[in-house]
Amino acid sequence: MKLQTVRVEDAVGKVLSHDITRIVKGEFKGASFKKGRVINKKDIPELLKLGKENIYVLELEHGEVHEDEAGIRLGIAVAGENTQWRGPKESRVNIYACCDGLLKINVPFLEAVNGLPDVILSTLFNNTVVKKGDLLAGTKVIPLLVPEQTLAEAERICREAGWLIKVKPFKAHKVGVVITGNEVYKKRIRDAFGPVITEKVEAFGSAVMRIEYVPDDRDAIKDSICQMAAGGAQIIFVTGGMSVDPDDVTPKAIRLTGAVVEKYGAPALPGAMFMLAYLGEAPVLGIPACGMFFKTTIVDLLLPRLLAGERVHGRDIVALAHGGLCRLCDQCRFPNCTFGRGAGSLC
Ligand SMILES: Nc1nc2c(c(=O)[nH]1)N[C@H]1C(S)=C(S)[C@@H](COP(=O)(O)OP(=O)(O)OC[C@H]3O[C@@H](n4cnc5c(N)ncnc54)[C@H](O)[C@@H]3O)O[C@H]1N2
Numbered sequence: 104m105k106l107q108t109v110r111v112e113d114a115v116g117k118v119l120s121h122d123i124t125r126i127v128k129g130e131f132k133g134a135s136f137k138k139g140r141v142i143n144k145k146d147i148p149e150l151l152k153l154g155k156e157n158i159y160v161l162e163l164e165h166g167e168v169h170e171d172e173a174g175i176r177l178g179i180a181v182a183g184e185n186t187q188w189r190g191p192k193e194s195r196v197n198i199y200a201c202c203d204g205l206l207k208i209n210v211p212f213l214e215a216v217n218g219l220p221d222v223i224l225s226t227l228f229n230n231t232v233v234k235k236g237d238l239l240a241g242t243k244v245i246p247l248l249v250p251e252q253t254l255a256e257a258e259r260i261c262r263e264a265g266w267l268i269k270v271k272p273f274k275a276h277k278v279g280v281v282i283t284g285n286e287v288y289k290k291r292i293r294d295a296f297g298p299v300i301t302e303k304v305e306a307f308g309s310a311v312m313r314i315e316y317v318p319d320d321r322d323a324i325k326d327s328i329c330q331m332a333a334g335g336a337q338i339i340f341v342t343g344g345m346s347v348d349p350d351d352v353t354p355k356a357i358r359l360t361g362a363v364v365e366k367y368g369a370p371a372l373p374g375a376m377f378m379l380a381y382l383g384e385a386p387v388l389g390i391p392a393c394g395m396f397f398k399t400t401i402v403d404l405l406l407p408r409l410l411a412g413e414r415v416h417g418r419d420i421v422a423l424a425h426g427g428l429c430r431l432c433d434q435c436r437f438p439n440c441t442f443g444r445g446a447g448s449l450c
């Protein structure tokens with residue numbers, strides 16, 4: 104990079120090397136033209152009006168890229184499906200969500216991009232539920248000029264990754280709910296689980312197609328799950344009876360359906376007695392009573408992923424451990440807290 108003096112009229116396309124400030128009626132108005140700006144045709148009359156005849160510009164040498172162009176190239180490289188980039192402002196380009204959905208961040212490649220000199224890319228956590236228009240990430244370069252080689256390497260990493268940042272929209276699923284417990288079945292107590300699950304499912308645009316009440320009988324629970332699946336349920340919740348009492352038979356009943364168990368026992372609190380199994384394509388979720396007593400539980404960590412159409416494996420549940428402890432704050436701020444954030448490491 105070379106520093107040069109040019110006449111204002113000859114400055115179009117050149118990079119300003121310093122801030123040009125303005126004083127109006129004795130009052131300092133700040134920088135009218137900021138260091139690093141690429142001078143365009145419309146700037147010339149304004150610069151002349153400020154009394155400038157000559158300005159200092161930086162001359163890009165072969166293999167150098169101006170910060171704004173670098174920001175744009177990074178935005179294009181990292182913004183994937185259902186996201187868009189906007190900017191640059193002082194090289195910073197922001198990435199926004201184009202629809203409601205589940206944010207996916209390709210964490211190993213995010214780290215590879217940030218391992219390059221002079222490049223930063225900061226994002227929200229992987230698997231965050233986002234709304235259309237939400238800010239998802241910001242990227243920029245640190246110096247005014249960066250080597251072409253650095254940018255080319257960032258672009259290569261993004262191509263190799265396939266995708267770096269994307270949003271998976273939620274798909275409408277038909278949800279079946281099997282509520283277990285003699286006390287509820289025999290109407291000794293009123294069901295409190297159905298409304299909780301219905302509200303959580305509807306928040307993502309899906310619907311509960313049927314709620315069935317069954318006693319603590321493993322065959323009755325098994326039959327109810329199978330009927331739900333045969334009736335077209337794409338996700339099946341089975342509530343209660345998940346722990347160690349003699350009448351806690353739900354895990355056994357889920358196994359009896361022939362469903363393949365991904366995990367029983369989850370490193371999330373609340374949610375320890377949770378089970379995830381698959382009956383064909385349909386996830387079967389055994390939800391312990393904490394799913395009804397606590398506002399935020401393992402259900403809030405996994406349901407968005409299932410409704411975004413993801414296949415959740417046992418290893419995804421294991422990955423919940425780091426950050427899987429809810430602080431049970433007086434005023435719940437989830438998802439703006441640490442609960443479930445360790446799951447960010449797997450994409
Ligand atoms: N000895 C142990 N006890 C418990 C353990 C344990 O490891 N050892 N784990 C605890 C944890 S963690 C949880 S979570 C709960 C899980 O409970 P269950 O899923 O087995 O729930 P139930 O025993 O069926 O019910 C508990 C409680 O909630 C009421 N309930 C259940 N379903 C409904 C409903 N649909 N509507 C209203 N109320 C409902 C039920 O009547 C019981 O009072 O276990 C801990 N215990």
Ligand code: MOO
Pocket residue numbers: 371372373374375376377391392393
């Ligand atoms: O499944 Mo229970 O969390 O740990 O309340």
